[in-house]
Amino acid sequence: MTYTTRDIQARLAALGYDPGPIDGLDGPKTRAAIAEALKARNVKCIKELFHASGLHRIILHWTAGADGLIELERRHYHLIIDRLGRTHSGALKPEANANCLDGRYAAHTRALNTGSIGVALDAMAGAKQTPFDPGKYPITQVQVQALAETVADLCETYQIPLTLYSVLTHAEVQPMLGVKQRSKWDITWLPGMAGPGDPIEVGNRLRSLVTEAKL
Missing domain, CATH: 3.40.80.10 (Peptidoglycan recognition protein-like)
Known part of the structure; x- marks a missing residue:
């Protein structure tokens, strides 16, 4: 499953992290939120922030x-x-x-x-x-x-x-x-x-x- 930047931003925001505007642009704030979420949740990749079904x-x-x-x-x-x-x-x-x-x-x-x-x-x-x-x-x-x-x-x-x-x-x-x-x-x-x-x-x-x- 491949997630768009907009999907990732919305998922981060839903999980309580701040990716900046939900605009589909992969900026520094979005990348910082990804790093924060991965560390806090002790997972190695973005896919693990989502449900296994791909539905979010x-x-x-x-x-x-x-x-x-x-x-x-x-x-x-x-x-x-x-x-x-x-x-x-x-x-x-x-x-x-x-x-x-x-x-x-x-x-x-x-x-x-x-x-x-x-x-x-x-x-x-x-x-x-x-x-x-x-x-x-x-x-x-x-x-x-x-x-x-x-x-x-x-x-x-x-x-x-x-x-x-x-x-x-x-x-x-x-x-x-x-x-x-x-x-x-x-x-x-x-x-x-x-x-x-x-x-x-x-x-x-x-x-x-x-x-x-x-x-």
């Missing part, structure tokens, strides 16, 4: 779907949670995204699929960002709780730290990891909110729920 990130989405999964949704996400809180497996296991070079992977996040597990809430068909309208199939509270429990399990299974560098919504990808997306506003709204909120604030709410689910 979870990205949270909504499908913009209605009730009832369709095959396209199953192809794009590894796990999908319906509005009743039931979790469904996608067409491919998360390990399919450890290496996307064979073309057989779940394509859920532009230019950031390798190493990324895609988990989606099946909801928000017909939703509008401005003026806000959640549509006829809004996210439900039971769905959000199931998401938190599912992500908590994934974090434990793949040793993914629960940080905004490694567990984040699709709306947080561009501001946090510097990878441009195509006007994605998922997930910026949750049940009880009057309208879409700041991506990182909403992401923090979800990460807090995952923390509670891990207890």
